Structure formats: structure tokens, C-alpha cells
Amino acid sequence: MIQLNGERLSMGQLEEILFKHEKVEIGQDAIEKVQKSRQAVERIVQQEKTVYGINTGFGKFSDVKIAEHEVGTLQLNLIRSHACGFGEPFPEKVSRAMMVLRLNALLKGLSGIRLEVLERLVWMINEKVHPIIPQQGSLGASGDLAPLSHLVLAIIGEGEVWVDGVIRPSDEVFNEHELAPIQLQAKEGLALINGTQAMTAQGVVNYIEAEKLAYASEWIAAMTMESLYGIIDAFHPAVHEARGMQEQMDVAKRMRDWLEGSQLITHQGEKRVQDPYSLRCIPQIHGASWQVLNYVKEKLELEMNAATDNPLIFEEGEVVISGGNFHGQPIAFAMDFMKIGVAELANVSERRIERLVNPTLNEGLPAFLSAQPGLESGAMILQYSAASLVSENKTLAHPASVDSIPSSANQEDHVSMGTTGARHARMIIANVRHVLAIEAFCAAQAVEYRDAEKMSPKLYQKWQELRAIASSMTADRIFSKDINKIAAYLLP
Incomplete structure (x- = not known):
């Protein structure tokens, strides 16, 4: 209670x-x-x-x-x-x-x-x-x-x-x-x-779902790192302490924890000197999204405990004041900021998906992770779908709060459009969940080609959980069913 x-x-x-x-x-x-x-x-x-x-x-x-x-x-x-x-x-x-x-x-x-x-x-x-x-x-x-x-x-x-x-x-x-x-x-x-309880309520549910997705994006990215023989040196504490961004340092630490004990990751110079940004800059990119989420959480928790109606009654009725606490501008900005921060998790995830399926970039994995390239298309169209979702997110991420239409005969002549922003954020979060599910599916298949038993113990456990949801890609099938199951697994 x-x-x-x-x-x-x-x-x-x-x-x-x-x-x-x-x-x-x-x-x-x-x-x-x-x-x-x-x-x-x-x-x-x-x-x-x-x-x-x-x-x-x-x-x-x-x-x-x-x-x-x-x-x-x-x-x-x-x-x-x-x-x-x-x-x-x-x-x-x-x-x-x-x-x-x-x-x-x-x-x-x-x-x-x-x-x-x-x-x-x-x-x-x-x-x-x-x-x-x-x-x-x-x-x-x-x-x-x-x-x-x-x-x-x-x-x-x-x-x-x-x-x-x-x-x-x-x-x-x-x-x-x-x-x-x-x-x-x-x-x-x-x-x-x-x-402001409609926008705040949707915002709270958005935040809870987005927070779980942000954590999930890290172990999914770590699994992709293993699949592509990623270079772990980029996550060295000294690199991130040198910049001083706390969220970036936190992501780097969690990435090191996920990858601890892996026999698939590499060091500088073993296979290549540097990874592409979508791997090397995971702490910087994901960490910036965490900064956004922390801002959003702060504003939501304030609004959750705020008096937002009008008029407000003070001093046992001796003072009754008409004000404007109902104006949703703070939450409108927070929701628009959330849209950008969460959308970026999908943007960078889609780039990692491309590296997993592209035979010129995936370090010797089968083209499109297909068991029979050519006869079967494998994960080719999964990358198409991810690209479609991230493109849609770019449209949805346009800020709702920059718009205002006067109402009530111009008595209410500036409005926040915060609920529109919160609704669009929800749509972006759903798209991001499916993009991350696609990356998880592709990474699980790719690491299987490498040898799943060489994974870090923590990621091997995640791989087993994924395999209980979606079996290996031994032949072409209706992959959307697998992605929907994994997306449901990523819900709170």
C-alpha cells in the first residue's frame, strides 16, 4: 500500500x-x-x-x-x-x-x-x-x-x-x-x-519504458561488439574520466561489466586499430541519451507532486489566486527532449545492424547472416525495417512545443502542445524497441556463427534468454514474429 x-x-x-x-x-x-x-x-x-x-x-x-x-x-x-x-x-x-x-x-x-x-x-x-x-x-x-x-x-x-x-x-x-x-x-x-496529468501520465509511462530500453540497448550493443570482434580499449575508464561526463562514464563501466570474460572482444592492433563510431562511441552516444533521461525524470517527478489547477486556495480561503500552473510548457519541453534522446538509441542501433548484415563490414560473417546467401535473404529486410523506423522517428522527433494555437477567443493565447509531444514520444519509444529487438536478433545470430560459448558469461545468459524467445536463423521464415516477441521481452 x-x-x-x-x-x-x-x-x-x-x-x-x-x-x-x-x-x-x-x-x-x-x-x-x-x-x-x-x-x-x-x-x-x-x-x-x-x-x-x-x-x-x-x-x-x-x-x-x-x-x-x-x-x-x-x-x-x-x-x-x-x-x-x-x-x-x-x-x-x-x-x-x-x-x-x-x-x-x-x-x-x-x-x-x-x-x-x-x-x-x-x-x-x-x-x-x-x-x-x-x-x-x-x-x-x-x-x-x-x-x-x-x-x-x-x-x-x-x-x-x-x-x-x-x-x-x-x-x-x-x-x-x-x-x-x-x-x-x-x-x-x-x-x-x-x-497537466494527461501529458505527465503519458510522460511517466514513457520514462519507465525508455529507461528499461536504455539499459537493454547496452547489453544488446555489447553482444554486437562480440559479434564484430569489437575493441574494448575504447571503454577504458581513463578515456571517460578525461571527459568528465558522468553518464558517459557510467555507460562505459556497464559495457566493461557486460563484456568481462569475453573471448570474442579484441584490443587495439589485434585486428584493427579503431572501431567505427557506432561501436567505439557507445558510451558517448548512449551516455548523452542518459543525460536526457535524467533531465526528463527530474521534471516529471516535480510535476507528479505539483498543484497544477486554477485558481489555487491559500491561507484557508483568505487568498485565492488565479495563476497558470496548468500550463504544460515544462513537460512539453521534457517530452520533446525525450524524443530526441530516445530516437538516437535507435539511430546508432540501426548502424550496428548494418554492420552485422553487410558482408563488406561484418568481419567475415555470412552476407545478411543468411544460412544460404542468395537462395535465402536472411536478415536483409530486417535492416530495411530498422531503417524505416528510425526514419519515421526523425519526423516524430520534431518538437511539438514550438507550436501554439490561441484558444478561448484569445484569452488562452499561448499553449504548450505537451500532450502531443508525450504521445509522439510514446510512438518513438515503440519504434526504438523494435529496432533494438532487430539488433538483438541479428547479434544473437552473428555471435552464434562466432561461437556462443566464447561470449562473456553475462552475455551468454542473455543469448540463452533470446534463444528461448527466437530460435536460430537456420532458414528464411517470418522474422517479424521473432522481432515482436523480443520487443515484448524488452517491455517493463
């Missing part, structure tokens, strides 16, 4: 909640903050103070005063009108992450929402009742309005949810458990949707 209080949710804890379905609970300190904040909203309504989002319209309608008896209707209308998402739904893990992150943000006690609404979110998380949320429709400011509105539709019994892999109406699920749909009160609709 992981306790949430709006302050200390870590990437590791969120990974437990998302990938191992760890349950959550609300911390007692957070309960007290939430209750005080709600009392402040109720006083504002009773005293008929004019406060944005509590008793006014939204966006360009912020100057329209709403009567006390209509503040609940205002919130319901907000959700219905803003649920304008389209396209395929976010993956179920992302939907789960959105609920966890929105819950955690509201537990900071700055939003004025009732505890019972948050308890419903806890119930849905723990019972694995996940809202169906379309991916398209968010500008990334004022928050992820359209996606989060679809999340709220599920809470109020007007949306759909996943339950045990089946899509069902949320009110039907609530009825089965003798629960009534939530009836929104003053400010609650706005509090639930005015935030």
Missing part, C-alpha cells in the same frame, strides 16, 4: 502502482488539508464572493457571474462540454497514471475539492476501474482539459471504463458495487480537469 499526500510520490512508487497494481491510500495529513480547503470554497459560495471557477464562467466567460444555486450545474456543464477528446484511447496504464497523478495533486489541499470525490478515485485505482480517455484533443493549457474531462465523465457515471479488459459504462460498474455516481459541487469539475 502506497500512501499519497501530494508531496513525496516518486517514480519508483508510481511504477509499482502502474505495473504491479500496488494499491494506494490517502495520508491523514492530506485529509486535513483537503477538508480545510473545501471549507474555504463553501464559505466563498455562501458569502457570494466572486472567484474564478467557483461562481464564474470559464475562459472567456470568466466575467460571467453564476448564481449560488447554479454552481453545481456549472461544474457538470463544464465536464460535458469539455469532454471533446477523439481518437484511440490512451493505454490503460496511462489512464491509471492520470487518476493517480490527479489524486496526488488534489491532495495538496489547494484545490477545494471534497474528500469523497478523492475517495472515489482511490476506489477506482484500487479496484482497477480505469476510465476510457481519448488521446487527441488537448492543447496542454489550460491543462489537459479534454482528456481529464473524459476521466471525470467516468467518475460522474457518464463515461466508460475498463474492468478486467472489458469496456463498460461506469454507472453500471458503480451500481454493481452499490456506489452512486459522484455529484459535482462548486469548483470540483474545474479542480479535476485543470492540470
Whole structure:
């Protein structure tokens, strides 16, 4: 059980909640903050103070005063009108992450929402009742309005949810458990949707998957090193200490660990003096991608524990401020940066694939690793596919954050497009996973030609795991099936 209080949710804890379905609970300190904040909203309504989002319209309608008896209707209308998402739904893990992150943000006690609404979110998380949320429709400011509105539709019994892999109406699920749909009160609709949880949720899942891929890219590259009699001197600690980039030093160390005990690697001058960059510069290239991932993780963990709605309530309601924490620019930049950093892992992997299959570059291996070159094409088209994926990544890596389209009659005149960036990052990560799977498949075949028993002990174990998934390439077959199996093996 992981306790949430709006302050200390870590990437590791969120990974437990998302990938191992760890349950959550609300911390007692957070309960007290939430209750005080709600009392402040109720006083504002009773005293008929004019406060944005509590008793006014939204966006360009912020100057329209709403009567006390209509503040609940205002919130319901907000959700219905803003649920304008389209396209395929976010993956179920992302939907789960959105609920966890929105819950955690509201537990900071700055939003004025009732505890019972948050308890419903806890119930849905723990019972694995996940809202169906379309991916398209968010500008990334004022928050992820359209996606989060679809999340709220599920809470109020007007949306759909996943339950045990089946899509069902949320009110039907609530009825089965003798629960009534939530009836929104003053400010609650706005509090639930005015935030960056769609882009942040997708960003968190992106990061968790990308981190595993980045580690996997190292042992896969090490297997390619063995296949091509790579020169290990380039990973000597002194080389990397001379530059001083910590992530580069870390990659070099891990590469030395993977290759320790190998009888296939070489030293300078034994076969050649230098390796090509795709082998020699693995610490520099992969290390730079780790720098990107570390930056992304830092920004995500900050946003995971941030109050991102508007207005925010301070000093027990004495100070209510309309600000702009819903603006997704920090996460938009992080997602665009992630796209570049992760795409490079595939770029350099594809170059190693080319060296494995090209008979003029692969140190005497069969052309395209084919058992019968000419009669059989072997891995020829696997390299084509890898090239196609990395080329597609170059298009997807174009930054979404450089775009902005004014909305709400120019009241909201600059937006982040952060959710688009996060979605494109997810697509890049999927492509990278398949490129690395192709390299792993080719390296496993190539090292088999050399003599797998001469591999380092650690890599030999990885080779055995790969062989349990994809058998040796003794004849042409439908290789996409093997690649898909290896790609699934590379998932968290």
C-alpha cells in the first residue's frame, strides 16, 4: 500500500502502482488539508464572493457571474462540454497514471475539492476501474482539459471504463458495487480537469519504458561488439574520466561489466586499430541519451507532486489566486527532449545492424547472416525495417512545443502542445524497441556463427534468454514474429 499526500510520490512508487497494481491510500495529513480547503470554497459560495471557477464562467466567460444555486450545474456543464477528446484511447496504464497523478495533486489541499470525490478515485485505482480517455484533443493549457474531462465523465457515471479488459459504462460498474455516481459541487469539475496529468501520465509511462530500453540497448550493443570482434580499449575508464561526463562514464563501466570474460572482444592492433563510431562511441552516444533521461525524470517527478489547477486556495480561503500552473510548457519541453534522446538509441542501433548484415563490414560473417546467401535473404529486410523506423522517428522527433494555437477567443493565447509531444514520444519509444529487438536478433545470430560459448558469461545468459524467445536463423521464415516477441521481452 502506497500512501499519497501530494508531496513525496516518486517514480519508483508510481511504477509499482502502474505495473504491479500496488494499491494506494490517502495520508491523514492530506485529509486535513483537503477538508480545510473545501471549507474555504463553501464559505466563498455562501458569502457570494466572486472567484474564478467557483461562481464564474470559464475562459472567456470568466466575467460571467453564476448564481449560488447554479454552481453545481456549472461544474457538470463544464465536464460535458469539455469532454471533446477523439481518437484511440490512451493505454490503460496511462489512464491509471492520470487518476493517480490527479489524486496526488488534489491532495495538496489547494484545490477545494471534497474528500469523497478523492475517495472515489482511490476506489477506482484500487479496484482497477480505469476510465476510457481519448488521446487527441488537448492543447496542454489550460491543462489537459479534454482528456481529464473524459476521466471525470467516468467518475460522474457518464463515461466508460475498463474492468478486467472489458469496456463498460461506469454507472453500471458503480451500481454493481452499490456506489452512486459522484455529484459535482462548486469548483470540483474545474479542480479535476485543470492540470497537466494527461501529458505527465503519458510522460511517466514513457520514462519507465525508455529507461528499461536504455539499459537493454547496452547489453544488446555489447553482444554486437562480440559479434564484430569489437575493441574494448575504447571503454577504458581513463578515456571517460578525461571527459568528465558522468553518464558517459557510467555507460562505459556497464559495457566493461557486460563484456568481462569475453573471448570474442579484441584490443587495439589485434585486428584493427579503431572501431567505427557506432561501436567505439557507445558510451558517448548512449551516455548523452542518459543525460536526457535524467533531465526528463527530474521534471516529471516535480510535476507528479505539483498543484497544477486554477485558481489555487491559500491561507484557508483568505487568498485565492488565479495563476497558470496548468500550463504544460515544462513537460512539453521534457517530452520533446525525450524524443530526441530516445530516437538516437535507435539511430546508432540501426548502424550496428548494418554492420552485422553487410558482408563488406561484418568481419567475415555470412552476407545478411543468411544460412544460404542468395537462395535465402536472411536478415536483409530486417535492416530495411530498422531503417524505416528510425526514419519515421526523425519526423516524430520534431518538437511539438514550438507550436501554439490561441484558444478561448484569445484569452488562452499561448499553449504548450505537451500532450502531443508525450504521445509522439510514446510512438518513438515503440519504434526504438523494435529496432533494438532487430539488433538483438541479428547479434544473437552473428555471435552464434562466432561461437556462443566464447561470449562473456553475462552475455551468454542473455543469448540463452533470446534463444528461448527466437530460435536460430537456420532458414528464411517470418522474422517479424521473432522481432515482436523480443520487443515484448524488452517491455517493463
